[in-house]
Amino acid sequence: DIQMTQSPSSLSASVGDRVTITCRASQSIAIYLNWYQQKPGKAPELLISAASSLQSGVPSRFRGSGSGTDFTLTITSLQPEDFATYYCQQSYSIPLTFGPGTKVDIK
Amino acid sequence: QVQLVQSGAEVKKPGASVKVSCRASGYTFTSNAIHWVRQAPGQRPEWMGWINGGNGNTKSSQKFQGRVTLTRDTSASTAYMELSSLRSEDTAVYYCAREGAPSHGPFDYWGQGTLVTVSS
Numbered sequence: 001d002i003q004m005t006q007s008p009s010s011l012s013a014s015v016g017d018r019v020t021i022t023c024r025a026s027q028s029i030a031i032y033l034n035w036y037q038q039k040p041g042k043a044p045e046l047l048i049s050a051a052s053s054l055q056s057g058v059p060s061r062f063r064g065s066g067s068g069t070d071f072t073l074t075i076t077s078l079q080p081e082d083f084a085t086y087y088c089q090q091s092y093s094i095p096l097t098f099g100p101g102t103k104v105d106i107k
Numbered sequence: 108q109v110q111l112v113q114s115g116a117e118v119k120k121p122g123a124s125v126k127v128s129c130r131a132s133g134y135t136f137t138s139n140a141i142h143w144v145r146q147a148p149g150q151r152p153e154w155m156g157w158i159n160g161g162n163g164n165t166k167s168s169q170k171f172q173g174r175v176t177l178t179r180d181t182s183a184s185t186a187y188m189e190l191s192s193l194r195s196e197d198t199a200v201y202y203c204a205r206e207g208a209p210s211h212g213p214f215d216y217w218g219q220g221t222l223v224t225v226s227s
Contacts, residue, residue, distance in 0.1 A: 034213040043202055043217035044152060055215065087151060091211045095168040096142070096154040 002026050002090050006099035012107040019075040021102045023088035028068045032092035035064055035073045038101075039084045047086075048073065078104070109133040111141075111203050111218035118224045124191040127221045129203030136184035137161040140206040142214060143177065143188045147199040157206065158186055193225045 003026035013019050023033065031051040036044035046055045048064035051071055061076045075082055083106055088099040114128040129141060142157040156167030158177040165177045176189040186203055200220040207215030 032211045036214075043204075043220050044214070045217070046207070046213050046215050049207065049213035049215075050211075089152075089213070091213060094166060095170075098151045098153070100151050 001095055002029060002093060002097055004088055004090055004097050004099035006086075006088060006102050008102060009100065010103040010105065012105055013078050014107045015078055015080055017078045017107075019078050019082075019104060021073045021086055021088075021104075023066075023071040023073070023099050025069045025071075025090055025092075029090045029092035031067050032090055033064075033066065033071045034089045034091060035062075036087045036089065037082075037084045038087065044087060075104075109205065109216045111205060111216055113201075113203060113218040113221045116222040116224070118226065119193050121194055121225060121227055123193050123225075124189060125193060125223050126187055126189040127201050127203075127223070129186045129188070129218050131160075131184045131186070131205070134205075136179075137181055140209075140212075141179070141186040142204045142206055143175075144202045144204055144214070145197075145199040146202070146220075147196075150199075152202070153199075155188070155201075160186070190223075193223075195225050197223065198225045199223060 005024045033051045035048040038044040052064045063074045065072050085101045085103045087101050110132045112130045137160045140157050143155040144152045146152045158165045167175050179186045203218040204214035205216040206212040
C-alpha cells in the first residue's frame with residue numbers, strides 16, 4: 001500500500017497569510033495526487049486533482065504542485081472560509097489512500 | 108447538477124450487517140464509478156472499495172474483503188454498500204463519492220455521509 005504523510009499536522013494562520021501544506025507519498029505516484037478540503041460535519045470537497053488542476057469553482061488562491069513523491073498545496077491569501085482540514089489522496093493505485101490531514105485554524 | 112444522496116443514520120449491534128444506499132442524479136449513472144469511503148471520528152478518510160456504474164465490476168480494499176458487498180441498481184441510479192459482521196471499530200461516517208474521470212480519477216462529488224454506530 002502507498003503511505004501518505006502530510007506536514008504540518010496543524011497550523012495557525014491569519015487572514016491574508018500565505019499557507020503551504022506538503023504531502024509525501026511512500027513511492028512515486030506520478031501526478032495522481034488530489035487535495036480535498038473538509039469542514040466539521042461535512043463531506044470532503046475536491047479542490048485540486050492531478051497535482052495541479054484546479055477544480056471548477058474553486059478560487060484561484062488555491063494552487064497545487066509537485067510530482068513523483070512530493071507535493072504542495074498553497075493558499076496564497078488565506079480567507080475566513082478556508083479554515084478547515086486539508087487532505088491529500090493518491091489515486092495512483094489501489095488501495096487508494098489519504099494523508100492524515102492538516103488542520104488550518106485561526107491564529 | 109450532480110448530487111449523491113445517501114440513506115439515513117443507522118445504529119447496529121455487533122455482529123449485525125448494515126446496508127447504505129447512494130442515489131445519484133444529474134449525470135448518467137453508468138458513466139462513472141462510485142467509491143465508498145469511511146471516516147471514523149477524528150481520523151483520516153479510509154477507502155473501502157468501488158463499483159463500476161456501467162458493468163458492475165467491483166474492487167474492495169483487502170481490509171474489508173469478505174465483509175463488504177458493493178452493488179448497484181442502474182434503473183434506480185443507486186449504489187449500495189453492505190458491511191457485515193460489524194464491530195465497534197466500524198463506527199464511522201460512510202460516504203459514497205463519484206470518480207470524476209475513468210482511471211486515476213479524483214472523487215469530484217460526495218454524498219452527505221451516513222453515520223453508522225455499532226454499539227451493544
